[in-house]
Amino acid sequence: MNNRRIVVVEDDPAILRGLTDNLRFEAYDVAAAHDGEAGYRLICDQRPDLVILDLMLPKMNGFDVCRKMRQHGIATPVLMLTAQDQELQRIEGFDAGADDYVTKPFSVKELLGRIRAILRRTDHTEFDEARQIQERLLPAEIPHVRGFQIAGAWQPARAVGGDYFDVIPLDETTVSVCIADVCGKGLPAALMMSNLQAAVRANASKEPHPGRMCEILNRIMYPNMNPGKFVTLFFGVIFADERRLLY
Numbered sequence: 001m002n003n004r005r006i007v008v009v010e011d012d013p014a015i016l017r018g019l020t021d022n023l024r025f026e027a028y029d030v031a032a033a034h035d036g037e038a039g040y041r042l043i044c045d046q047r048p049d050l051v052i053l054d055l056m057l058p059k060m061n062g063f064d065v066c067r068k069m070r071q072h073g074i075a076t077p078v079l080m081l082t083a084q085d086q087e088l089q090r091i092e093g094f095d096a097g098a099d100d101y102v103t104k105p106f107s108v109k110e111l112l113g114r115i116r117a118i119l120r121r122t123d124h125t126e127f128d129e130a131r132q133i134q135e136r137l138l139p140a141e142i143p144h145v146r147g148f149q150i151a152g153a154w155q156p157a158r159a160v161g162g163d164y165f166d167v168i169p170l171d172e173t174t175v176s177v178c179i180a181d182v183c184g185k186g187l188p189a190a191l192m193m194s195n196l197q198a199a200v201r202a203n204a205s206k207e208p209h210p211g212r213m214c215e216i217l218n219r220i221m222y223p224n225m226n227p228g229k230f231v232t233l234f235f236g237v238i239f240a241d242e243r244r245l246l247y
Contacts, residue, residue: 039065047076050122053065
């Protein structure tokens, strides 16, 4: 399954039916609207991975839908459809925020190829954003306590996930150590990891006992997690003067 959501906004019933059928055959999750106003509401509700947008629409044309998306911070890629192959309209579409253009009548194979290309570009952008989030949240320098050497490294594979570690000094002879893995990949997992890091940092010095600390983290994280998502976490405290690890 692609698990990618596409919103199609097209007022021609035959074209709309053909597009949705072909996209669903390719295993995309498709939602459709027949006019610009309904299409914009659907885009706001669904927050899809791609919008396929006809230029000439009732109630709100494609230019206005695209402009409204960008004005309200919706960065979803837009593939515009038009029956008019005129340079000025293509330029206006790009100025409004469109990412690509297909002229009717179009080849379904070409359209699907353009869709795959746009989604590949967004995948790459999401990977970079997720990696940057993780790099900022992982410790640049790891604190040490007398008698111990602590080291950590992180190397993303093909897909960035929610890997996280941290070392937090509690006093001159005590440090807490945290290692976690957030379920999932990409930007959603990285954002969940940022919430976890904030919760750990906010509470580590207040509650040094690992068991109670994990109870606090569970209460903070659980209400904000989608069904089926979870975090696997290790939390320990090193007491250097006693040479003891409590976890």
